[in-house]
Amino acid sequence: MNQDSPVDFSLQCPIPISDYPTVLLAHGGGGRLTQMLIERMFLPAFDNPVLENLHDGAVLDVEGARLAFSTDSFVISPLFFPGGDIGSLAVHGTLNDLAMCGARPLYLSAGLILEEGLPMEDLWRVVQSMQGAARRAGVPIVTGDTKVVDRGKGDGVFINTTGLGLIPPGIHVSPRRARPGDVVLINGAIAVHGMAVMSVREGLEFETALESDSASLHDLVARVLDIAGEQVHVLRDPTRGGVASALNEIAAQAQAGILLGEATIPIWEEVRGACEILGLDPLYVANEGKCLVIVAQEAAEAVLAVMRDHPLGQEAAIIGEIVEDHPGRVFMRSRIGGMRVVDMLSGEQLPRIC
Amino acid sequence: MRFIDEYRSQAEAQKFVQAIFQSVTRPWTIMEICGGQTHTLIKSGIDQMLPPEVTLIHGPGCPVCVTPLELIDKAIAIARRPEVIFTSFGDMLRVPGSEADLLSVKAQGGDVRIVYSSLDAVKLAQKHPDRQVVFFAVGFETTAPGNAMAVWQAQQLDLANFSILCSHVLVPPAIEAILGSPDNRVQGFLAAGHVCTVMGYQEYEPIAERYRVPIVVTGFEPLDLLQGIYMTINALETGRWEVENQYTRSVSREGNLSAQHLAAQVFQVCDRQWRGIGLIPGSGYGLRPEFAAFDAERRFDVGSLTAQESSLCIAGQILQGLKKPHQCSAFGTRCTPERPLGAPMVSAEGACAAYYRYGRKE
Numbered sequence: 149m150n151q152d153s154p155v156d157f158s159l160q161c162p163i164p165i166s167d168y169p170t171v172l173l174a175h176g177g178g179g180r181l182t183q184m185l186i187e188r189m190f191l192p193a194f195d196n197p198v199l200e201n202l203h204d205g206a207v208l209d210v211e212g213a214r215l216a217f218s219t220d221s222f223v224i225s226p227l228f229f230p231g232g233d234i235g236s237l238a239v240h241g242t243l244n245d246l247a248m249c250g251a252r253p254l255y256l257s258a259g260l261i262l263e264e265g266l267p268m269e270d271l272w273r274v275v276q277s278m279q280g281a282a283r284r285a286g287v288p289i290v291t292g293d294t295k296v297v298d299r300g301k302g303d304g305v306f307i308n309t310t311g312l313g314l315i316p317p318g319i320h321v322s323p324r325r326a327r328p329g330d331v332v333l334i335n336g337a338i339a340v341h342g343m344a345v346m347s348v349r350e351g352l353e354f355e356t357a358l359e360s361d362s363a364s365l366h367d368l369v370a371r372v373l374d375i376a377g378e379q380v381h382v383l384r385d386p387t388r389g390g391v392a393s394a395l396n397e398i399a400a401q402a403q404a405g406i407l408l409g410e411a412t413i414p415i416w417e418e419v420r421g422a423c424e425i426l427g428l429d430p431l432y433v434a435n436e437g438k439c440l441v442i443v444a445q446e447a448a449e450a451v452l453a454v455m456r457d458h459p460l461g462q463e464a465a466i467i468g469e470i471v472e473d474h475p476g477r478v479f480m481r482s483r484i485g486g487m488r489v490v491d492m493l494s495g496e497q498l499p500r501i502c
Numbered sequence: 503m504r505f506i507d508e509y510r511s512q513a514e515a516q517k518f519v520q521a522i523f524q525s526v527t528r529p530w531t532i533m534e535i536c537g538g539q540t541h542t543l544i545k546s547g548i549d550q551m552l553p554p555e556v557t558l559i560h561g562p563g564c565p566v567c568v569t570p571l572e573l574i575d576k577a578i579a580i581a582r583r584p585e586v587i588f589t590s591f592g593d594m595l596r597v598p599g600s601e602a603d604l605l606s607v608k609a610q611g612g613d614v615r616i617v618y619s620s621l622d623a624v625k626l627a628q629k630h631p632d633r634q635v636v637f638f639a640v641g642f643e644t645t646a647p648g649n650a651m652a653v654w655q656a657q658q659l660d661l662a663n664f665s666i667l668c669s670h671v672l673v674p675p676a677i678e679a680i681l682g683s684p685d686n687r688v689q690g691f692l693a694a695g696h697v698c699t700v701m702g703y704q705e706y707e708p709i710a711e712r713y714r715v716p717i718v719v720t721g722f723e724p725l726d727l728l729q730g731i732y733m734t735i736n737a738l739e740t741g742r743w744e745v746e747n748q749y750t751r752s753v754s755r756e757g758n759l760s761a762q763h764l765a766a767q768v769f770q771v772c773d774r775q776w777r778g779i780g781l782i783p784g785s786g787y788g789l790r791p792e793f794a795a796f797d798a799e800r801r802f803d804v805g806s807l808t809a810q811e812s813s814l815c816i817a818g819q820i821l822q823g824l825k826k827p828h829q830c831s832a833f834g835t836r837c838t839p840e841r842p843l844g845a846p847m848v849s850a851e852g853a854c855a856a857y858y859r860y861g862r863k864e
């Protein structure tokens with residue numbers, strides 16, 4: 149605070165974040181700084197019981213129906229990447245947030261912020277891609293908005309999508325429901341999307357056949373819920389911040405410990421190789437089209453079988469368990485048998501020197 | 503994955519752990535020089551698998567951690583200039599300078615970019631002839647040949663808009679500084695396999711002889727480290743001091759001669775400040791006079807900047823192995839990866855960050 153300025157009387161609270169005077173990229177990285185921003189600035193400001201659940205979407209009781217309501221913004225660079233683009237990603241992302249509430253998605257909205265000078269052809273590709281993704285998912289885009297900003301003040305296209313879904317009776321999915329004895333599953337190999345995008349990012353180009361696994365997960369989730377219903381305790385798509393950050397959030401909210409087995413986590417050879425070369429930990433790399441499923445132990449095998457039967461879950465695996473020890477923290481047994489903490493990502497994951 | 507999984511086998515690891523347990527008869531203190539090795543040790547949990555007699559001390563081999571504060575301040579001063587594109591390896595960006603870090607400079611509008619290779623910075627200079635491209639040349643002998651190549655190429659291309667901020671450091675003088683200290687506790691060394699891939703290990707032989715310490719050139723995978731520790735303990739238990747090579751799949755006694763030649767063409771040995779340790783004579787590389795035109799300190803006239811280290815941070819004692827990270831009063835409280843006081847909390851290779859990230863708090 150500037151000591152020379154006179155102290156004004158004000159009913160406004162002082163800015164609750166003192167650590168950084170300006171916003172850093174890491175505030176949007178999905179790791180600890182994002183969490184601090186939410187906990188110290190947004191939660192106190194918007195304080196209400198629905199928001200407090202800190203789920204992927206809000207769960208609303210509306211005249212007897214339980215609705216899931218979620219919003220997400222997409223600012224990816226480059227706009228087009230192997231296996232997808234910002235358009236399909238924006239549709240999948242919000243559909244998945246609804247699915248992670250246990251909901252069947254019903255409707256989507258789309259807000260487009262366009263940068264002056266964007267080639268009309270690029271915009272058309274993005275719009276077609278959104279249309280295709282929405283059609284395949286069977287969820288219409290029913291309302292929207294367009295704004296244009298000056299050249300240099302956007303990155304081509306930014307997209308916000310919001311979605312509305314219906315949660316079937318008997319389904320109660322929430323990170324707080326993870327309890328000791330539960331089993332942690334994932335529907336396939338981790339870090340594919342993040343590495344596919346990184347492979348074409350300016351200055352980092354490397355040769356790979358990797359394609360983003362961006363996909364909408366609600367059909368897979370519906371089948372999991374069909375077979376295990378109430379025994380499905382938590383669903384979470386580990387996007388920004390990766391599997392490690394998602395599991396840390398769940399451990400903290402459930403006040404339970406999580407124990408992972410490094411050797412059981414599915415990861416493709418080429419993804420592991422790229423991560424090794426770039427000095428990145430795949431546990432912190434972003435995923436799309438992946439979901440963590442935490443279920444009661446007795447349902448685990450059946451859920452695994454259903455996931456493996458689905459085109460988006462053929463490499464599904466049991467990767468860990470909820471434990472009583474170390475509540476709020478995630479541990480991992482390393483390949484050679486040692487133990488370590490898997491912490492939340494602090495700031496952006498930075499490539500190492502050597 | 504080939505060349506990775508072979509070195510992470512649980513069954514093989516257990517064999518080495520057993521062999522270490524069987525060989526140890528009394529307490530030994532071993533230092534792994536390189537931060538990459540510290541990272542593997544903690545990430546794989548090797549430190550907790552060893553017999554209590556074996557103490558591992560984490561050495562000063564993290565180039566990010568030992569880069570002096572005033573050089574970070576110089577980097578920040580240069581990166582703030584509107585005509586500059588400041589390029590760096592990723593993990594330098596969050597190292598705290600006296601007042602800011604490079605990520606904050608970026609947030610305030612500075613053009614700071616992560617590159618994976620110094621040659622990418624040369625390409626940027628070609629692409630942006632109207633801008634000054636500066637590369638933060640940090641690292642041990644491992645990165646020196648690549649960075650030398652960047653300067654050499656820039657000279658060949660006659661690029662007037664490329665320069666490097668040079669902070670290269672050398673391993674053998676640091677080992678001698680540790681061994682020559684009256685507080686030294688280190689009885690054996692794991693030398694850094696990647697540095698020796700470039701430099702070979704002949705220069706370690708007189709050190710092993712003079713100070714009577716075994717030095718084992720060691721790789722970076724869990725099994726490499728377990729074998730390196732086993733070989734060091736074996737040498738200590740049998741009273742041998744010589745240089746041995748665990749990392750034979752990469753390291754020869756002579757090293758990579760063409761890489762050494764290139765580094766020697768562009769750089770010359772100079773005295774260098776190490777963050778937290780102080781001046782170590784002959785422990786760095788600076789640009790040779792014939793390449794002085796590519797020296798960013800001269801080009802941007804920041805040579806006179808000086809800086810004062812945080813009095814709370816005990817990075818120097820940690821880098822010399824006198825204290826463990828969790829013995830610092832600021833560890834995990836006033837100093838965390840989000841708000842690091844000292845560089846070992848910043849880099850993935852820093853001992854403090856490794857302890858924090860993998861939960862070694864007691």
